[in-house]
Amino acid sequence: MDAIVTSFPRIEDETGRPSQKEAEDAVRVLLRWAGDDPEREGLIDTPKRVAKAYRELFSGYDLAAEDVLGRTFEEVAGYDDMVLVKDIPFFSHCEHHMVPIIGKAHVAYLPNGRVLGLSKIARVVEIFGRRLQTQETMTAQIAKSIDETLNPRGVAVMIEAEHMCMAMRGIQKQGSTTLTTTFTGAFKIEPAEQVRFMTMIRS
Numbered sequence: 001m002d003a004i005v006t007s008f009p010r011i012e013d014e015t016g017r018p019s020q021k022e023a024e025d026a027v028r029v030l031l032r033w034a035g036d037d038p039e040r041e042g043l044i045d046t047p048k049r050v051a052k053a054y055r056e057l058f059s060g061y062d063l064a065a066e067d068v069l070g071r072t073f074e075e076v077a078g079y080d081d082m083v084l085v086k087d088i089p090f091f092s093h094c095e096h097h098m099v100p101i102i103g104k105a106h107v108a109y110l111p112n113g114r115v116l117g118l119s120k121i122a123r124v125v126e127i128f129g130r131r132l133q134t135q136e137t138m139t140a141q142i143a144k145s146i147d148e149t150l151n152p153r154g155v156a157v158m159i160e161a162e163h164m165c166m167a168m169r170g171i172q173k174q175g176s177t178t179l180t181t182t183f184t185g186a187f188k189i190e191p192a193e194q195v196r197f198m199t200m201i202r203s
């Protein structure tokens with residue numbers, strides 16, 4: 001899984017970003033591109049709102065999964081069976097059209113002595129979701145980051161999502177769901193572990 005990039009150079013200061021004004025001007029251009037008038041009353045503050053919303057929707061670029069996953073603990077009375085957090089809702093944006101991907105992630109691992117705080121798994125989904133994505137990349141990034149930081153016996157990730165670029169435009173197929181999976185370690189080499197993961201997701 002070497003080719004999977006899970007982190008970006010972090011922007012420690014604002015030099016790597018366009019200014020607020022540049023971002024707002026770009027939104028004004030897109031408003032004109034859509035056919036509207038950025039100077040009409042209802043749209044006057046829209047560029048400012050969109051710039052602010054982008055910082056929230058794409059806040060995953062400012063965060064590193066390793067920071068979140070760094071805190072693990074081992075006092076779990078020898079528990080070594082599957083830990084599964086399922087139905088983690090997320091919003092992302094496809095990197096092709098920059099429109100929403102809406103879905104759920106299911107993330108499991110087989111502990112190797114240490115466990116993660118459960119909320120950290122959902123935080124990792126947020127970090128990768130709040131970037132421009134393909135579903136395949138996001139699935140692989142979640143698995144890789146947990147695999148590398150926790151060093152468990154295996155990681156399984158499944159994402160189910162609807163892509164608005166397929167629903168609202170282009171082929172216009174509403175309601176289709178795309179499923180992607182990544183398995184590492186025991187989940188990859190033992191089909192029975194994959195079956196158990198699937199069964200627990202669907203139970």
Ligand SMILES: Nc1nc2c(ncn2[C@@H]2O[C@H](COP(=O)(O)OP(=O)(O)OP(=O)(O)O)[C@@H](O)[C@H]2O)c(=O)[nH]1
Pocket residue numbers: 094095096133134135136163165166169170171
């Ligand atoms: N594999 C993959 N494809 C995606 C994802 N999100 C969007 N796409 C697809 O990316 C493709 C981009 O195809 P292009 O032919 O370059 O772009 P397009 O002309 O806008 O394609 P249409 O959507 O078919 O109109 C489309 O087929 C999208 O459905 C994703 O997460 N994974």
Ligand SMILES: [Zn+2]
Pocket residue numbers: 094095096097098099163165166
């Ligand atoms: Zn798209």
